[in-house]
Amino acid sequence: xxxxxxxGLQKQMETAATNxxxxxxxxxxxLSREVQARLxxxxxxxxxxxxxxxxxxxxxxxVNRINGGNKDRQ
Amino acid sequence: MDESVRKAVLSAVPSLRAFAISLCGNVDxxxxxVQETLLRALANIDSxxxxxxxSAWLFTILRNHFRSEYRKRRREVEDxxxxxxxxxxxxxxxxxxxxxxxxxxxxxxxxxxxxEALVLVGASGFxxxxxxxxxxxxxxxxxxxxNRARTRLAELMGIENADEFGPDQQTRxxxxxxx
Numbered sequence: 001x002x003x004x005x006x007x008g009l010q011k012q013m014e015t016a017a018t019n020x021x022x023x024x025x026x027x028x029x030x031l032s033r034e035v036q037a038r039l040x041x042x043x044x045x046x047x048x049x050x051x052x053x054x055x056x057x058x059x060x061x062x063v064n065r066i067n068g069g070n071k072d073r074q
Numbered sequence: 075m076d077e078s079v080r081k082a083v084l085s086a087v088p089s090l091r092a093f094a095i096s097l098c099g100n101v102d103x104x105x106x107x108v109q110e111t112l113l114r115a116l117a118n119i120d121s122x123x124x125x126x127x128x129s130a131w132l133f134t135i136l137r138n139h140f141r142s143e144y145r146k147r148r149r150e151v152e153d154x155x156x157x158x159x160x161x162x163x164x165x166x167x168x169x170x171x172x173x174x175x176x177x178x179x180x181x182x183x184x185x186x187x188x189x190e191a192l193v194l195v196g197a198s199g200f201x202x203x204x205x206x207x208x209x210x211x212x213x214x215x216x217x218x219x220x221n222r223a224r225t226r227l228a229e230l231m232g233i234e235n236a237d238e239f240g241p242d243q244q245t246r247x248x249x250x251x252x253x
Binding site: 035046047056 | 105177192225231
C-alpha cells in the first residue's frame with residue numbers, strides 16, 4: 001500500500017547521510033588495528049555462539065518436510 | 075529439490091539465525107524470521123541460480139523480509155529509536171551470556187544500516203561486494219557504514235585508543251613507575 005520500495009528508501013537514506021557529511025561532520029577517526037581487532041573478536045565471538053547451536057530441529061524438519069513434499073508432487 | 079540444494083540451505087541456517095538475531099535483537103523473533111525466510115526461499119527455489127552463493131541469496135531474502143516487516147511494525151507501534159536496545163535489556167538471558175553484555179549493548183545502539191553492514195562483513199564472512207549486493211547499495215556505502223559502525227562501537231565501549239585496553243590500570247601504573 002504505502003510501502004516504499006526498499007531501494008527508494010535506501011537512496012533517501014544515503015542522500016540524507018551525504019547531506020549530513022557535507023554539512024561538515026568530522027570524518028570518523030581511524031581506529032588503531034588493535035582496537036579494530038578487538039571489536040572484530042567480540043563480534044565474531046557473539047556470532048559464533050549462535051553458530052555453535054547448529055541447525056535447530058524445527059528448521060531441519062521444515063527443510064526436509066518441504067523436500068519430501070516436492071518429491072511427492074514430481 | 076536437488077540434494078545439494080537442500081544441503082546448501084541447511085548449512086546456511088546457523089549463519090542466517092546469527093544474522094537475524096543481530097538484526098532484531100530477539101531470538102524468538104529471529105527464529106520466526108528464519109522460518110519465514112526458509113519458506114519463501116523454498117517456494118521460490120527455482121529462481122535460485124545454481125552455482126551462485128546460496129548463503130547470500132538467503133541473506134538477501136531474510137533482510138528484505140525483515141525490512142518490510144519492521145516498517146509495518148513501526149507504523150503500527152510508532153516505535154522509538156531505542157526499541158531495539160530495550161528489547162535487548164528486557165531479555166538479557168535470551169541473547170546469551172553476560173560476558174558480551176557490554177558489546178551487545180553497544181551494538182544495539184548502532185543505526186540498523188551500520189549494524190547489518192558490520193555483521194555481514196565482520197562476522198558472516200561476506201566480502202564488501204557481497205554485502206553491497208545483499209543490502210542493495212554501493213560497495214563504498216558498505217565500507218563507510220562498516221567504518222562508522224566500528225568508530226561508534228569503540229566510542230560506546232570507551233576503547234578509542236589502544237591505551238585504553240590491554241594492561242589494566244594497575245599494571246600500567248606499575249609500568250609507569252618503573253620508568
